[in-house]
Amino acid sequence: MINGVPAVAAGQVHATADVDERATIGTGTVVWHLAQIREDARLGRGCIVGRGAYVGPGVVIGDNVKLQNYALVYEPARLEDGVFIGPAAVLTNDLHPRSVDVTGQLKRPEDWDAAGVVVREGASLGARVVVIAGRTIGRWALVAAGAVVTRDVLDFALVAGVPARQVGWVGRAGERLVAAGGSRWRCPRTGELYEERGGTLVPCPG
Numbered sequence: 001m002i003n004g005v006p007a008v009a010a011g012q013v014h015a016t017a018d019v020d021e022r023a024t025i026g027t028g029t030v031v032w033h034l035a036q037i038r039e040d041a042r043l044g045r046g047c048i049v050g051r052g053a054y055v056g057p058g059v060v061i062g063d064n065v066k067l068q069n070y071a072l073v074y075e076p077a078r079l080e081d082g083v084f085i086g087p088a089a090v091l092t093n094d095l096h097p098r099s100v101d102v103t104g105q106l107k108r109p110e111d112w113d114a115a116g117v118v119v120r121e122g123a124s125l126g127a128r129v130v131v132i133a134g135r136t137i138g139r140w141a142l143v144a145a146g147a148v149v150t151r152d153v154l155d156f157a158l159v160a161g162v163p164a165r166q167v168g169w170v171g172r173a174g175e176r177l178v179a180a181g182g183s184r185w186r187c188p189r190t191g192e193l194y195e196e197r198g199g200t201l202v203p204c205p206g
Contacts, residue, residue: 017049026063044081056093059116068127076116084124086145091117093133120155122172142170156194156201169194169201 013019013031023037026045031037033051041055044063049055053067056075063081067073071085074093079085093114101107115134119125123137126145131137136152143149144160144167153159158168158176169177171187171194180186183196184204193204 023055038075050087062121074114074116076114077118078116079119080121080123080139082122083119085119086125086127086129088127089125089129089131091119091131093117095133123153124174140170140172142174154200169196172203 012025012029014033016033017031018036019025019031020037020039022039023041025031025043026047028045029043029047031049035049035051035053037043037049037055038057040058043061044065046064047061048066050067050069050071052070054072055061056073056077058075059073059077061079062083065079065081065083067085068087070088072090073079073085074091077091093116094112095115098107101111117131117133118136120137120139122140125131125137125143126147128146129143129149131149135149137143137149138153138155138157140155141153141157141159143153143164147160147164148162149159150163154166156169156171157166158170159166169185171177171190171192173187173189175187175189177185177194178188180193185194185196185201186192194201195204
């Protein structure tokens with residue numbers, strides 16, 4: 001629904017997309033070709049859902065979020081405002097995946113507990129990133145293309161590799177920060193300063 005009007009009627013959903021009537025879509029959000037948005041998913045304002053992307057049942061997505069082509073966001077993931085999910089990235093939800101149980105019977109939804117990924121405000125995941133179930137990506141963090149995230153990622157951290165490991169810091173502009181003396185770091189694009197405190201990074205006042 002968009003402001004109480006079915007999404008298709010409001011003209012924000014491509015004809016080939018599959019949006020469940022129980023999903024909620026914020027004003028200005030666009031859903032492109034062949035995307036699927038499942039029941040009870042909630043998308044905020046001004047989002048873009050790319051071709052072939054998938055949003056699972058009950059997933060909660062904030063404002064101004066971009067899901068690039070074929071991104072897969074499995075329930076019960078939660079994406080805060082300003083998040084970027086790159087092409088073919090996967091946010092998983094099962095730590096012990098099996099098609100059948102120990103008796104050989106096909107597993108049903110009630111046979112396992114989904115553990116959703118949380119992506120905090122402004123964070124970005126590059127193309128083909130995989131995030132293991134239950135992990136949290138911190139505010140304004142950047143996960144390099146092709147990384148596999150097996151541990152929580154700190155705010156402003158730049159992580160890369162398989163498994164993903166921190167290789168630096170990034171600012172809100174997405175640029176890798178440069179050392180500015182002592183425990184301080186500077187964004188080469190904006191000049192913003194950040195300070196490292198006990199292994200975490202925080203913006204400097206002013």
